[in-house]
Amino acid sequence: MSAPAAPAAVPRGPEGGSAIGLAQRTVRRLIIYVLLFALVLVAAVGLSGLLGRLLVAGTELAAGDVAGLARSLAFALIGGPLAALLWWAVWRRLDDGAERSSAGWGLYLAGTYTLSLIVATSNLLGALASLIAGEPLAWRYPLATGLVWAAVWLWHRWMWRHAGKSPTDLADVPAVLGSVLGLVIGVGGAVSALSTLFDAALRGATAAASVGKPWWVSALQSLVRAAGGGLVWWWHWKHDGGQRLRTGLASVALVTVGVLGAGILALGGAGVALFVVLRLLSDRTESPELLLEPLAPAIAAAAIGSLVWAFHRAKARRRSDSTLEGGRLVTSGVALVAAASGIGVIVNAALAMAATPLAGSGTRTLLLGGLSSLLVGGPVWWLAWKPAVRTGAAGTGATGTGATGTGAAGTGPDARRIYLVVVFGLSAVAAVITLLVIGFRVFEFVLDTVTGGSFLDRIRAPLGLLAATGLAAGYHFAVWRHDRAALAAAGAARRRTIGHVILVTGADPAPLHRVIGEVTGASVTVWRRADAGAAGGDAAAPGAGELAGRLSGALDGVSGKRVLVTIGPDGRIDVVPLVG
Numbered sequence: 001m002s003a004p005a006a007p008a009a010v011p012r013g014p015e016g017g018s019a020i021g022l023a024q025r026t027v028r029r030l031i032i033y034v035l036l037f038a039l040v041l042v043a044a045v046g047l048s049g050l051l052g053r054l055l056v057a058g059t060e061l062a063a064g065d066v067a068g069l070a071r072s073l074a075f076a077l078i079g080g081p082l083a084a085l086l087w088w089a090v091w092r093r094l095d096d097g098a099e100r101s102s103a104g105w106g107l108y109l110a111g112t113y114t115l116s117l118i119v120a121t122s123n124l125l126g127a128l129a130s131l132i133a134g135e136p137l138a139w140r141y142p143l144a145t146g147l148v149w150a151a152v153w154l155w156h157r158w159m160w161r162h163a164g165k166s167p168t169d170l171a172d173v174p175a176v177l178g179s180v181l182g183l184v185i186g187v188g189g190a191v192s193a194l195s196t197l198f199d200a201a202l203r204g205a206t207a208a209a210s211v212g213k214p215w216w217v218s219a220l221q222s223l224v225r226a227a228g229g230g231l232v233w234w235w236h237w238k239h240d241g242g243q244r245l246r247t248g249l250a251s252v253a254l255v256t257v258g259v260l261g262a263g264i265l266a267l268g269g270a271g272v273a274l275f276v277v278l279r280l281l282s283d284r285t286e287s288p289e290l291l292l293e294p295l296a297p298a299i300a301a302a303a304i305g306s307l308v309w310a311f312h313r314a315k316a317r318r319r320s321d322s323t324l325e326g327g328r329l330v331t332s333g334v335a336l337v338a339a340a341s342g343i344g345v346i347v348n349a350a351l352a353m354a355a356t357p358l359a360g361s362g363t364r365t366l367l368l369g370g371l372s373s374l375l376v377g378g379p380v381w382w383l384a385w386k387p388a389v390r391t392g393a394a395g396t397g398a399t400g401t402g403a404t405g406t407g408a409a410g411t412g413p414d415a416r417r418i419y420l421v422v423v424f425g426l427s428a429v430a431a432v433i434t435l436l437v438i439g440f441r442v443f444e445f446v447l448d449t450v451t452g453g454s455f456l457d458r459i460r461a462p463l464g465l466l467a468a469t470g471l472a473a474g475y476h477f478a479v480w481r482h483d484r485a486a487l488a489a490a491g492a493a494r495r496r497t498i499g500h501v502i503l504v505t506g507a508d509p510a511p512l513h514r515v516i517g518e519v520t521g522a523s524v525t526v527w528r529r530a531d532a533g534a535a536g537g538d539a540a541a542p543g544a545g546e547l548a549g550r551l552s553g554a555l556d557g558v559s560g561k562r563v564l565v566t567i568g569p570d571g572r573i574d575v576v577p578l579v580g
Contacts, residue, residue: 046075338377
């Protein structure tokens with residue numbers, strides 16, 4: 001009888017369990033946490049509906065909407081107990097370290113925490129704004145929804161801060177996302193409140209008032225949102241230690257929201273404000289009241305955006321060099337887009353004036369818009385990018401400053417090279433697309449014998465965009481090539497630790513000469529040995545490849561103005577630094 005076949009080996013996972021078992025546990029966690037998230041959502045929606053009906057209708061919960069009441073009862077009385085049972089099963093399993101450290105637990109807690117915070121904050125602030133406006137019933141449903149979701153948030157916050165069962169993976173996500181949410185809400189409310197105040201000061205209380213509502217009501221409602229968002233931000237930034245986080249997510253959020261978002265807000269507001277001022281000085285085709293209408297929001301956006309940008313810029317300086325360099329390059333990119341857009345619009349307006357010498361107010365307005373964008377974006381780009389600072393040896397990352405970045409070796413130059421490639425690539429793609437548009441307009445003009453119209457009017461908009469993108473692509477490609485040459489020169493300078501090498505050998509000097517040049521960058525003088533033939537020549541020496549490798553190792557770490565290298569007939573290498 002033949003022996004029974006041995007059982008097939010079961011692949012083992014990194015923790016000793018089988019790979020199949022690990023996959024099953026991953027799928028189980030995914031299903032459980034998705035189901036728990038859905039049940040918590042369903043239960044919260046049902047409880048919000050019931051509490052809202054209780055606040056609005058009192059004991060008459062149906063109030064003409066039986067289907068809505070039935071839905072809320074089903075969600076609350078069926079979804080709620082199911083969510084509680086499933087949560088209890090999950091909570092008991094978290095005594096196991098593998099369950100606590102799983103990505104599913106961290107994702108569920110972070111997602112539910114963030115969602116509940118968003119819903120609770122927006123509804124509670126909305127209810128308070130309705131109370132300020134004197135709306136008798138509009139605040140009740142938002143209050144009910146806000147209270148229920150605030151309870152969900154407190155529940156998940158308790159789990160997030162639990163000493164023994166809080167997630168070990170993605171543990172920083174709630175603090176980061178909470179601070180981002182608070183910042184966005186607070187900045188939006190502050191801009192709106194400041195805009196209302198400025199509008200009342202510039203155009204008068206009558207013009208600033210909304211339909212049927214005094215201007216101060218809108219200002220107070222915006223202040224409530226600003227205060228609420230500021231409280232959420234402070235709680236997660238200060239109380240929960242968001243400012244002390246040094247994770248990748250925290251750095252990305254700081255650069256993306258605090259620097260990029262605030263920079264867009266500040267530059268956009270400043271550009272619109274300058275545009276309004278230029279129109280007031282040179283373009284009076286519309287009434288002053290209409291011209292002043294966008295000025296207050298623009299000033300508010302520029303002021304608040306600048307404050308937020310300066311604050312996060314200062315925080316980035318205290319973090320890693322990559323965070324600081326990322327913030328600088330992001331600022332440069334935003335300003336570059338503003339300046340390039342201004343150039344494109346100016347070219348467009350100039351072509352319109354060339355096509356129609358008696359250009360109307362529309363062309364003048366277009367020109368002023370381009371000038372304002374260029375005047376705002378250009379100086380900011382110059383200060384952030386510092387094009388006058390040339391990349392030299394500092395560009396290697398050792399002591400780079402200005403345009404080369406700062407900090408640890410390789411941090412600034414790597415980010416700078418990525419930035420240059422991205423900007424050049426996007427500009428080149430935009431230029432190619434614009435060329436296709438121009439080609440389409442040209443062929444359309446040639447083939448269209450009915451519509452007619454000016455050829456310059458057809459192509460002036462894409463031609464302006466082509467000029468802007470072409471300038472951006474050409475400049476950044478030239479900078480990239482200069483940086484690459486500078487880095488290569490700096491690397492060669494670092495390799496050149498020996499000024500001159502005197503090579504004494506009886507073998508073929510060509511490969512040895514090449515190795516010396518690659519390792520040291522030094523000039524080489526070859527002296528042939530007179531005793532090579534008497535000692536049997538170099539035939540007994542190692543092969544050329546082996547000899548070259550040994551010579552490279554022998555020269556490693558050697559420095560001096562002149563160095564003598566002797567290679568014996570047997571392949572022995574002697575390296576002697578010389579004086580003078």
